[in-house]
Amino acid sequence: MSTASGSARWWGDHALGPDEFGHWRVGPTEFWIMRSRLEWRCQRRVGADAEATALAWQAPADGERPEAAVGQTDRLGLRATGDTIRLTPVMADRPVVVHPEARLHLPRGEELVLYVSTPLWVRVETVDPVRLFVEFPLLRPSDTWFGPTTAQGELCYATRTAARLNVENVIHRPYRVVTAVRIVNRSEETMTIEKLKLPVVNMSVFAAADGRLWTEAVTLEHTAPGAQTGMEVGRQPPEVAGPTAPVAPTRLRPSRNLLVWAFGGIGLGSDDV
Amino acid sequence: MNRMQEIAAKVGLSGGQFAGVVAALVILVAGWIAARLLAGAVARALRGHSTDQTVMLVRKLVFYSLLSLVVMAALNQAGLRLGVLLGAAGVLTVALGFASQTSASNLVSGLFLIVEQPFVVGDVVRIEDMTGTVLSVDLLSVKLRTFDNLYVRMPNETIIKSKVTNLTHYPVRRFDLQVGVAYHTDLAQARAVLLEVAERNPLCLINPEPQVFLQGFGESALDLQLSAWTARENWVKLRNDLVIEVKLALDEAGIEIPFPHRTLYAGAQTAPMPVRIVDGPEAPPQG
Numbered sequence: 052m053s054t055a056s057g058s059a060r061w062w063g064d065h066a067l068g069p070d071e072f073g074h075w076r077v078g079p080t081e082f083w084i085m086r087s088r089l090e091w092r093c094q095r096r097v098g099a100d101a102e103a104t105a106l107a108w109q110a111p112a113d114g115e116r117p118e119a120a121v122g123q124t125d126r127l128g129l130r131a132t133g134d135t136i137r138l139t140p141v142m143a144d145r146p147v148v149v150h151p152e153a154r155l156h157l158p159r160g161e162e163l164v165l166y167v168s169t170p171l172w173v174r175v176e177t178v179d180p181v182r183l184f185v186e187f188p189l190l191r192p193s194d195t196w197f198g199p200t201t202a203q204g205e206l207c208y209a210t211r212t213a214a215r216l217n218v219e220n221v222i223h224r225p226y227r228v229v230t231a232v233r234i235v236n237r238s239e240e241t242m243t244i245e246k247l248k249l250p251v252v253n254m255s256v257f258a259a260a261d262g263r264l265w266t267e268a269v270t271l272e273h274t275a276p277g278a279q280t281g282m283e284v285g286r287q288p289p290e291v292a293g294p295t296a297p298v299a300p301t302r303l304r305p306s307r308n309l310l311v312w313a314f315g316g317i318g319l320g321s322d323d324v
Numbered sequence: 325m326n327r328m329q330e331i332a333a334k335v336g337l338s339g340g341q342f343a344g345v346v347a348a349l350v351i352l353v354a355g356w357i358a359a360r361l362l363a364g365a366v367a368r369a370l371r372g373h374s375t376d377q378t379v380m381l382v383r384k385l386v387f388y389s390l391l392s393l394v395v396m397a398a399l400n401q402a403g404l405r406l407g408v409l410l411g412a413a414g415v416l417t418v419a420l421g422f423a424s425q426t427s428a429s430n431l432v433s434g435l436f437l438i439v440e441q442p443f444v445v446g447d448v449v450r451i452e453d454m455t456g457t458v459l460s461v462d463l464l465s466v467k468l469r470t471f472d473n474l475y476v477r478m479p480n481e482t483i484i485k486s487k488v489t490n491l492t493h494y495p496v497r498r499f500d501l502q503v504g505v506a507y508h509t510d511l512a513q514a515r516a517v518l519l520e521v522a523e524r525n526p527l528c529l530i531n532p533e534p535q536v537f538l539q540g541f542g543e544s545a546l547d548l549q550l551s552a553w554t555a556r557e558n559w560v561k562l563r564n565d566l567v568i569e570v571k572l573a574l575d576e577a578g579i580e581i582p583f584p585h586r587t588l589y590a591g592a593q594t595a596p597m598p599v600r601i602v603d604g605p606e607a608p609p610q611g
Contacts, residue, residue, distance in 0.1 A: 148530075148531070150530070191526050192526065193523070193525075193526045193527075193528065193529070193530050194526060194527060194528070194529050194530070194554065194555060194558075195529050195530040195531045196495075196496050196529050196531050196532065196553065197531070201494060201496050201532065201553070202494050204495075206495060206496070206555050209529075209530035209531065246531075
């Protein structure tokens with residue numbers, strides 16, 4: 052029986068005997084995974100407090116099973132269930148537009164590193180053979196549109212972040228992953244950062260020794276207003292994360308150099324950065 | 325062979341003619357099957373590389389082209405001289421031309437629709453008073469399936485002359501909710517409540533951001549409009565959820581959505597009219 056609190060590793064392979072179940076509470080989401088002889092069942096619900104930072108899990112759990120009507124339920128039917136279930140924290144299934152709490156101005160020639168966090172999804176798989184059972188967000192972010200007009204662009208998720216400049220001020224939440232974004236202003240003007248689109252589907256999840264989750268470091272070079280920004284997704288998390296180990300690969304084939312519209316200025320339809 | 329000659333004699337044909345007719349039928353049946361198979365194969369090959377509409381058009385083009393060749397080959401095999409037929413067709417064309425003006429107009433309109441592509445198969449469109457999903461764009465008409473599962477055939481000529489609204493052309497769409505609040509309501513508070521409802525709903529886009537407009541000073545209420553954007557596939561769900569969420573939020577904030585009402589004044593210089601409230605089926609005194 053495994054129990055943990057704080058920033059422990061709630062993911063990975065968990066052994067469950069027949070008719071046993073595991074219980075996880077990660078941030079605002081609480082979920083149970085139950086094993087029967089012929090099926091796996093995943094039941095989950097989201098609490099009202101979107102900023103909850105609770106982390107507790109037990110597998111197998113010795114508490115009471117949830118009632119069938121609680122939350123949302125998925126079932127996986129099999130001829131015979133194996134004894135291991137795998138949980139993997141994965142990146143969101145769409146790009147995420149990060150809105151810093153306050154507008155940030157970066158003069159020409161300057162560079163800085165922003166630490167932003169994005170919500171995680173949980174992938175639940177059976178082991179031997181590996182089969183995807185269900186995938187769900189630990190915190191369902193709002194939808195948003197990123198593009199010059201409502202006719203052109205891309206549907207993304209939106210999240211607000213403090214966008215810390217000092218890594219020591221970063222608050223790590225178990226349901227979010229942190230990305231270090233290095234922004235270099237090579238244009239002739241001061242740039243204003245109101246929102247930033249991260250191509251999280253091209254990024255991986257890494258775990259530091261203390262259980263905190265990071266992605267690869269990202270570098271954005273801004274050359275001129277209205278120009279597409281060169282974005283480079285690194286191969287490893289930043290050095291400040293310390294030694295890390297890969298937890299989940301990218302959803303899409305990794306593309307190291309992406310020419311993307313990464314920045315948004317004032318108002319939809321503006322190409323200014 | 326003797327059996328065939330007997331049958332030929334019964335229908336009044338010579339042996340050679342009967343063989344020709346039989347061969348023509350065989351060509352027709354085999355050709356029809358071959359045309360269906362080939363058209364289906366071409367459609368399967370295109371699926372995934374083209375839109376549903378293009379696949380449908382190519383399939384029909386392949387099928388009818390092959391079928392035309394098969395019919396001509398069958399007629400030729402049956403002994404009919406195509407030259408005579410084509411000559412007669414020329415005479416008929418003039419007569420048919422006068423009779424088929426509407427069909428010709430639909431045909432030409434259909435070609436324009438195919439080229440202009442105001443909508444494609446799968447789009448949800450509103451044409452006149454009809455709203456539905458486009459099932460096919462054919463040469464003479466467009467077929468729609470309404471939301472209550474009715475099959476509607478809309479002539480192309482009608483569509484070309486009508487205003488067509490494509491509800492799913494763009495990936496995001498705005499939903500406008502009209503809400504009337506009582507005149508004594510704090511408008512800033514009402515606005516904040518409505519915007520918070522939109523922000524709490526994850527289907528409501530953060531950008532473009534939701535907005536609240538004061539539409540005007542209505543007869544019984546201040547007319548507000550909450551405008552929220554969402555992905556087109558979520559529009560119906562947002563529309564249903566937002567109405568309920570707004571009502572709950574306004575109730576919780578103590579903001580009244582007034583019924584239509586009238587205030588009666590007898591005049592500035594007169595006393596207010598007395599009103600007696602009768603509780604129960606008590607009839608007022610007569611006279």
